[in-house]
Amino acid sequence: MRYGEKTAVDGLSLSVDRGSITAVLGPNGAGKTTTLETCEGYRKPHSGRVRVLGLDPIADRRELLPRIGVMLQGQGAWSGVRAMEMLRHVSRLHAHPLDVGMLSERLGLEECGRTPYRRLSGGQQQRLGLAMALVGRPEIVFVDEPTAGMDPAARRTTWELLRELRADGVTVVLTTHYLEEAEQLADRVHIIDHGRMIASGTPLELTRGGASATIRLVVTRPFPAGAPDSLRSALGDSTEVTQLDERSLLVAGPADSTTLARVSRWCEEQGVLPESLTLGRRSLEDVFLELTGRELQP
Amino acid sequence: MTTPITTGTFTPQPGSAPLHRQVLAQASMEARLMLRNGEQLLLAVVIPVIVLIAGVKGGQHLDLHEDYPLVDIFTPGVLALAIMSTSFTSLAIATGFERRYGVIKRLGASPLPRLGLLAGKVLALVLVELVQLFVIGGVGQLLGWSPEPGAVGFLLAVVLGTAAFASLGLFVAGVLRAEATLAAANLIYLLLLAGGAVVLPASAYGGFGSFAQWLPSGALGEAVRTAFLHGDVAWRDLGVLLGWAVVGSALTARTFTWE
Numbered sequence: 001m002r003y004g005e006k007t008a009v010d011g012l013s014l015s016v017d018r019g020s021i022t023a024v025l026g027p028n029g030a031g032k033t034t035t036l037e038t039c040e041g042y043r044k045p046h047s048g049r050v051r052v053l054g055l056d057p058i059a060d061r062r063e064l065l066p067r068i069g070v071m072l073q074g075q076g077a078w079s080g081v082r083a084m085e086m087l088r089h090v091s092r093l094h095a096h097p098l099d100v101g102m103l104s105e106r107l108g109l110e111e112c113g114r115t116p117y118r119r120l121s122g123g124q125q126q127r128l129g130l131a132m133a134l135v136g137r138p139e140i141v142f143v144d145e146p147t148a149g150m151d152p153a154a155r156r157t158t159w160e161l162l163r164e165l166r167a168d169g170v171t172v173v174l175t176t177h178y179l180e181e182a183e184q185l186a187d188r189v190h191i192i193d194h195g196r197m198i199a200s201g202t203p204l205e206l207t208r209g210g211a212s213a214t215i216r217l218v219v220t221r222p223f224p225a226g227a228p229d230s231l232r233s234a235l236g237d238s239t240e241v242t243q244l245d246e247r248s249l250l251v252a253g254p255a256d257s258t259t260l261a262r263v264s265r266w267c268e269e270q271g272v273l274p275e276s277l278t279l280g281r282r283s284l285e286d287v288f289l290e291l292t293g294r295e296l297q298p
Numbered sequence: 299m300t301t302p303i304t305t306g307t308f309t310p311q312p313g314s315a316p317l318h319r320q321v322l323a324q325a326s327m328e329a330r331l332m333l334r335n336g337e338q339l340l341l342a343v344v345i346p347v348i349v350l351i352a353g354v355k356g357g358q359h360l361d362l363h364e365d366y367p368l369v370d371i372f373t374p375g376v377l378a379l380a381i382m383s384t385s386f387t388s389l390a391i392a393t394g395f396e397r398r399y400g401v402i403k404r405l406g407a408s409p410l411p412r413l414g415l416l417a418g419k420v421l422a423l424v425l426v427e428l429v430q431l432f433v434i435g436g437v438g439q440l441l442g443w444s445p446e447p448g449a450v451g452f453l454l455a456v457v458l459g460t461a462a463f464a465s466l467g468l469f470v471a472g473v474l475r476a477e478a479t480l481a482a483a484n485l486i487y488l489l490l491l492a493g494g495a496v497v498l499p500a501s502a503y504g505g506f507g508s509f510a511q512w513l514p515s516g517a518l519g520e521a522v523r524t525a526f527l528h529g530d531v532a533w534r535d536l537g538v539l540l541g542w543a544v545v546g547s548a549l550t551a552r553t554f555t556w557e
Contacts, residue, residue, distance in 0.1 A: 040407055066409040067312040076404030078331055078396065085327075092323035093408045095313030102307070132404070139310040168306030 014190050014197060018139075021162060021172040023186035025179070025284070031195035032175035033073060036142050039173070040070050053139060066094065069138035071129045073145050077117040083124070084113035087131050094136035103131050106161060108154065122149035130158065140171040147181060159185055179284040183207075191288060198291045206287050215251040216278040217263060222246040224270060234266045235259060247275075314409035324410060324418025329425040332388055341383045341487070342426060343433050349497060350376040350434060354441050366527060370445065373438035374526040375497035378459065378519040380430040382496060385423050385460040387483040390467035393419075394479035397471070402556045412556060423460055451525030451532060458539035459518040465546025466514070472554035490515040499523065511535075514542040 016022045024032050037043045038050055041057035041064065050057055055064040077086045084104060091097035104110055107127040112120055120128065126149055133141050146162070147155040162172055162185055176182055182189045183203045191199040191206075199206055228241040228249060235241070239253030253259060260277070267274050314320070332338045353372040396402050405415060435443070470486075471479050490496060493506070494515030500507035510516040517538035524532035 042403070042406070062411060065407060066314040067310075068407070070404075070407035072400060072404060072407075075400035077399065078401055079399055080331055080335055081327075089323060089327045090408060093315055093320045093410050095315050096311040098307070134308065136313075136409070137308065137311040139312055164306070165308050168308040168310075170308050170310055 014200065016140075016171060016173055017187070018171050019166060019169050020187040021166050021174065021185050023182035023189045024173070024175045024192060025177065025182045025189055025288075026175075026192040027177060030192050032177075032192065033144055034195075035192070036144055036173065036175055040068065040142055041065070066136065067139045069133035069136060069141035071133035071141065071143040071146060073148070074125065074129075076129060076132070077125075079116065079118040081117050082114050083109055083117065083120060083128050086117060087128065087135060090132045091135045096137055097135050098137055100131075100135065103135060107131050108157065123151060123154050126150055127154065127158070130161075134165070138170065140173065141165065143172065143174045145176060146174055147176070147178065155181075179288065183284050189284070191284075191291065193291070199287065203284065206284060214280045215259065215263060216244075216248060216276075216280065217251065217267075217274060218248040218276045218278075219267070219272040220247075220275050221272060223249070223272065227270070230270070231263070231266055234269075235262050317411075317414055320410045321414050321417045321421060324405075324415060325421035325425060328392070328419060328422035332384075332392065332422065332426050333429065338388050338392070341387055342380065342430055346376045346380045346383070346430065346434055347437050349379065349491075350437055351441070353497065367442065369438060369441045369443045370527060371499070371523065372497065373434065373441075373443045373445070374522040375499075375519050376434055376438075377431065377526075378455070378496050378515075378522040379491060380434055381427055381456060381459045381522075382463050382490065382515055382518060383487060384426050384430065386463035386467040387487040388426070389419065389423060389464055390471045390483040391480050393468060393471040394474065394476040394483075397556070398476035406556060415556075420460070420464065423464060424456075427456065427460070445526040446529045448525040448529035448531060451530055452522060454531065454536050455518060455521035455525055455539070458536055458543060459514070459521070462514045462518070462539045462542035462546055465543055465550050468554055469546055469549045472550060495519055512538060514539060517542070 014022075014024075024035060026032050034043065038045055039052050039057055041061045044058055052064060053067055057064055081089075084100065087100050087104060087109070091100050104113060107130060109124065109127055109131060112124050115124075117125070117128075126146065130143060130146055133143060143162075147158050150158065159181070162174070165172055166187075174181075174185070186203060189199075189201065189203055189206055190197055223243070223246065228243045231249060231251070232239060232241045235251065235253065239251055239259070242250045242252070244250050251259070251263065260279075263277065264274065315323075332342070350372055353376070354369045357368045357372065393402075402415070406412075410418075438445075467483065470482055474482055490513065493503070493510065494513050495503055495507060495510035496515040496519040499520065500511040500516050503510050507516075511520065517535040521532040521535040521539065524530045524535070
């Protein structure tokens with residue numbers, strides 16, 4: 001997929017299982033929206049093949065559109081239209097729409113039902129956008145940054161709703177640049193950057209690889225000289241020990257009870273008193289940092 | 299497709315509503331938005347009514363050398379003006395902002411096909427024109443209008459006038475940005491109102507009238523006046539409108555993109 005000379009999405013290959021939640025994760029400008037819009041039939045790929053529900057999003061557009069729900073990133077409504085009026089309008093284009101009253105209640109839109117679109121808050125516009133994507137009872141929903149601009153409470157409500165969709169057999173494809181969102185929701189995560197897929201798997205698979213876990217050891221008094229080497233030889237070759245400052249060490253390696261026991265025995269031998277011993281699982285954020293050398297969020 | 303064993307709230311059951319129902323929904327939505335919007339309403343009803351009253355009351359001081367009462371000349375002219383304002387100015391502005399606000403893009407992902415969207419727009423124009431006909435016709439009657447309507451001539455004038463102006467309006471909305479469309483559509487409306495032989499017959503413009511009668515505004519004005527003054531069909535003017543509709547549609551087809 002190209003815009004002029006710039007290749008926005010390049011050689012991206014991904015497939016989505018029915019009835020699952022797939023997250024396309026990446027920083028701004030990574031090509032997430034372009035990928036989604038190619039699936040929605042808005043953009044024609046320069047090369048390659050796209051099939052959604054076995055249909056070509058361009059050639060079979062008319063057949064495909066009633067079966068998918070689309071939530072765009074912002075806008076998509078008349079500025080003077082009232083929130084419920086817009087939702088009711090979209091529902092009338094479908095054969096078996098959801099009850100708009102129920103849907104607006106689920107998304108917390110009742111209190112702004114008569115508010116013109118231009119006066120809705122960013123979060124309300126997002127929720128209305130999601131409602132419009134769902135009202136036609138689609139088989140797949142494509143949601144672009146569904147919780148951008150939402151407050152934490154609305155974000156959790158939205159996550160619950162997306163999980164309920166999956167439980168009811170709806171396939172959900174979402175883009176996000178919130179790592180937590182991908183980690184909490186997705187069955188599969190595809191991390192893309194500069195239009196290329198750089199990692200793909202379940203959140204567990206993605207966070208399990210590499211330096212599997214970390215133990216952070218903080219002691220009451222400064223370590224004696226040569227402490228990192230001494231600890232490494234006590235733990236064995238499969239671990240990595242880094243001195244963070246004079247009173248803390250970071251151990252990367254298998255974070256099992258054997259390692260923990262060895263760490264505390266080593267403390268006893270060295271005559272240092274642990275102040276804290278923290279076990280950390282690798283997060284998607286660490287994965288992303290490793291893969292791209294960049295932070296995902298500012 | 300197999301029937302799902304358990305059904306939840308969101309269990310998929312996709313499908314398009316029948317096309318005619320989608321078109322009706324789209325038309326009623328667009329007509330409501332148009333009649334609710336203050337500026338659009340000003341253009342659709344308020345200005346035409348002011349022009350009508352001012353023309354009939356103030357025209358007595360002008361020497362127009364007409365054989366008919368002023369109200370019989372002005373009312374059809376103002377009806378033509380109303381058709382022009384709705385199918386050209388209002389349509390262009392609304393479409394320009396729909397593109398800007400992503401409405402057309404959003405509807406592009408709904409079951410409503412492009413042709414249905416276009417049909418909905420045309421139907422919405424007709425609905426608004428009906429409202430205009432009742433209001434302007436009612437005010438005209440209060441001012442003593444006693445038309446001898448020629449239904450065929452009037453209907454043809456409405457259809458061809460709407461087609462000509464709507465295709466030109468979509469052309470403007472397609473080539474300009476939303477703000478520029480707003481400015482251009484209003485400016486063209488004002489120019490045609492003043493010099494386009496729509497409210498007053500081309501004969502009232504002296505030498506310029508022979509040019510103005512070939513404008514879509516002049517042709518529409520004349521066609522509506524002919525229908526109401528003589529109960530006749532103004533074939534020449536309808537032909538001019540058809541020509542503009544062909545030109546406008548060709549331009550729009552070449553340049554217009556929905557997004």
